Amino acid sequence: MDHVPDQTINRLPIYLRCLSQARAVGIAVVNSLQLAQMAGTNAAQVRKDLSYLGELGTRGVGYDVEGLIAHVSDVLGLTEKRRVAIVGYGRLGGALHGYRGLADRGFDIVAVFDDDPEKVGRPAGGLTVAPVSALERDLRDLDVEIAILTTPTSAAQEVAERIAAAGVHAIMNFTNVRLELPEGVKVRPVDLSVELQVLSFYLARSS
Amino acid sequence: MDHVPDQTINRLPIYLRCLSQARAVGIAVVNSLQLAQMAGTNAAQVRKDLSYLGELGTRGVGYDVEGLIAHVSDVLGLTEKRRVAIVGYGRLGGALHGYRGLADRGFDIVAVFDDDPEKVGRPAGGLTVAPVSALERDLRDLDVEIAILTTPTSAAQEVAERIAAAGVHAIMNFTNVRLELPEGVKVRPVDLSVELQVLSFYLARSS
Numbered sequence: 001m002d003h004v005p006d007q008t009i010n011r012l013p014i015y016l017r018c019l020s021q022a023r024a025v026g027i028a029v030v031n032s033l034q035l036a037q038m039a040g041t042n043a044a045q046v047r048k049d050l051s052y053l054g055e056l057g058t059r060g061v062g063y064d065v066e067g068l069i070a071h072v073s074d075v076l077g078l079t080e081k082r083r084v085a086i087v088g089y090g091r092l093g094g095a096l097h098g099y100r101g102l103a104d105r106g107f108d109i110v111a112v113f114d115d116d117p118e119k120v121g122r123p124a125g126g127l128t129v130a131p132v133s134a135l136e137r138d139l140r141d142l143d144v145e146i147a148i149l150t151t152p153t154s155a156a157q158e159v160a161e162r163i164a165a166a167g168v169h170a171i172m173n174f175t176n177v178r179l180e181l182p183e184g185v186k187v188r189p190v191d192l193s194v195e196l197q198v199l200s201f202y203l204a205r206s207s
Numbered sequence: 208m209d210h211v212p213d214q215t216i217n218r219l220p221i222y223l224r225c226l227s228q229a230r231a232v233g234i235a236v237v238n239s240l241q242l243a244q245m246a247g248t249n250a251a252q253v254r255k256d257l258s259y260l261g262e263l264g265t266r267g268v269g270y271d272v273e274g275l276i277a278h279v280s281d282v283l284g285l286t287e288k289r290r291v292a293i294v295g296y297g298r299l300g301g302a303l304h305g306y307r308g309l310a311d312r313g314f315d316i317v318a319v320f321d322d323d324p325e326k327v328g329r330p331a332g333g334l335t336v337a338p339v340s341a342l343e344r345d346l347r348d349l350d351v352e353i354a355i356l357t358t359p360t361s362a363a364q365e366v367a368e369r370i371a372a373a374g375v376h377a378i379m380n381f382t383n384v385r386l387e388l389p390e391g392v393k394v395r396p397v398d399l400s401v402e403l404q405v406l407s408f409y410l411a412r413s414s
Contacts, residue, residue, distance in 0.1 A: 006247065013404035021385055038385075040213065076404050077411025084403070095302035101383060101400045146406050169413065170406040176308060178228055186409045188402040192303065193312045195395040196291070197220035197283050199353050199377040202393045204284025206376065 004075075008049045014039050015049070016072045023065050031062035081106050085144045085168075087159055088151035089114035089129050092174060096148055097125050110142045115155075132159065139166040146170040153177055160187075215256045219279055221246050222256070226276045238269035288313050292351045292375075294366055295358035296321035296336050299381060303355055304332050317349045322362075339366065346373040353377040360384055367394075 018038035022030055032043040032050075039046070050056050050063070053075055057063045073079055084102070086093045089112045096102070097109055112124050115132040122129050130138055139147070147163045149156060149171055156177040163171060164185045171187045173179055179187050225245035229237055239250040239257075246253065257263050257270070260282055264270045280286055291309070293300045296319045303309070304316055319331050322339040329336050337345055346354070354370045356363060356378055363384040370378060371392045380386055380396045388394060 009405055009408050010401075012408070013398070013401040016404070017383075017398060017401075075408065075411075077407040078404060082403070082407055082410070091298070091302040091305045095298040096399065098298045099399055101398060102403065105400045105404065107400065107403050145410055146403060170410055172402050172406060176224075184413075186406060188406055190399075190402055191220070191224060191308060192306055192397075193308045193314065194217075194220040194224075195379050195397055196289070196309065196314050196353060197223070197285060197312065198216055199379060199393060199395055200284040200289055201216050201219070201282065203289070203352055203377055204282075206391075 004052045008052055011039065011041065011045075011049055012072055012076055015046070016069065016076065016078075019065055019069045019072070023069065028065055029062045030065055032057070035063070078106050081108050082146055083108055083110045083142060083144050084146045084148060085109070085111040085113065085139060085142070086148045086150060087113045087132070087135065087163065088149065088155075089119055089124065090150060090152075093148070093150040094124070096150065096174075107146070110144060111138050113138070135159070135162050136166040139163065139168055144168055146172065148172045148174065149179075150174045211259045215259055218246065218248065218252075218256055219283055222253070223276065223279045223283065223285075226272050226279070230272050230276065235272055236269045237272055239264070242270070285313050288315050289353055290315055290317045290349060290351050291353045291355060292316070292318040292320065292346060292349070293355045293357060294320045294339070294342065294370065295356065295362075296323075296326055296331065297357060297359075300355070300357040301331070303357065303381075314353070317351060318345050320345070342366070342369050343373040346370065346375055351375055353379065355379045355381065356386075357381045 015035060018035055032046040036043045036046045053071060056068060056071065084107050086097055086109060093112065097112060111130055112127055113130050113132050113135055114120060119129045120131045147168045149160055151159050153175050156175040157179060160171060160179045160181060164181050169185050171185065173187050173189045181187060222242060225242060239253040243250045243253045260278060263275060263278065291314050293304055293316060300319065304319060318337055319334055320337050320339050320342055321327060326336045327338045354375045356367055358366050360382050363382040364386060367378060367386045367388060371388050376392050378394045380394050386394050
């Protein structure tokens with residue numbers, strides 16, 4: 001499994017969502033073309049991506065939806081809950097905390113941090129906003145595995161270093177800072193404007 | 208330009224961000240390997256993607272950063288401002304409204320809508336929350352080109368149909384509903400849990 005290309009890994013959550021949607025409408029078997037159409041790719045790509053996970057489909061029939069959901073979930077490590085912290089509890093941090101899509105998929109927000117004295121100690125969706133000064137201690141005590149970084153730009157690099165030093169090896173980076181962190185820390189940059197830029201391309205072409 | 212593959216289009220905003228970062232640190236020329244490393248892909252992919260845009264680089268030298276930024280921006284239709292509305296002004300809608308990355312890249316939020324009487328009429332970052340009942344009229348009057356859909360799941364399909372009927376042909380869909388809309392309406396689904404699922408994969412592999 002170590003040789004699965006990053007591009008394939010990036011598509012697995014998308015296949016998983018499509019499969020869940022198919023299951024929700026009562027579809028028990030899908031073929032690669034159907035899955036490709038749902039996922040916005042092509043059938044050859046689907047077959048190639050899924051081939052990395054083993055011999056999964058039946059030629060001429062397709063993939064068992066339930067079985068494939070279980071398998072992809074397992075590969076993605078989604079069969080266990082992941083403990084997540086949000087660092088930077090402004091509007092975006094708050095919105096992510098309230099975003100049902102995370103809890104639904106097994107991501108438990110177990111801590112939220114901010115360094116604004118006005119916010120620290122306040123209730124926040126079943127939690128209490130913790131001070132950034134307690135970051136290292138709390139991340140360790142709570143066994144946090146993934147940090148969502150939503151601090152202001154100016155604090156991002158320093159806070160990310162502290163998160164990494166506290167043993168958290170996965171960071172979802174919503175700031176526009178290119179983080180420099182020790183090897184072994186996986187960072188996923190999220191730029192909400194990317195999708196708008198893709199839409200802009202189609203608008204520019206069609207006008 | 209009509210034959211540019213969707214996958215390439217999806218990567219253009221990422222190259223654009225990398226090029227802007229390179230420019231910000233004073234780099235005037237990048238080669239395909241450098242750009243690939245920044246973008247998390249490989250050099251052959253970069254060369255192939257950029258080849259769709261014309262003869263851009265100089266063999267053995269690389270790409271002129273400033274020139275490539277201008278060219279990719281032009282292809283993505285980013286040289287003109289895009290007028291955007293946020294439909295559903297809950298926490299996520301509010302966070303997106305306050306997200307500086309959008310305005311910085313030429314996306315002007317010109318209207319925000321909600322159907323909660325408590326919110327309608329309230330000030331919202333220089334705008335006033337408009338009622339969803341005024342959707343069609345306001346989208347037309349304000350020449351909105353892109354709608355960001357952040358309604359509750361239950362309202363998503365109906366509101367999206369009204370957005371499309373009002374002549375808005377690009378929707379960034381933050382709900383988990385698979386929208387069924389007339390051909391010609393481009394929908395980009397955004398699922399914030401995808402990046403967490405990718406991180407989960409790496410955590411599962413490393414443990």
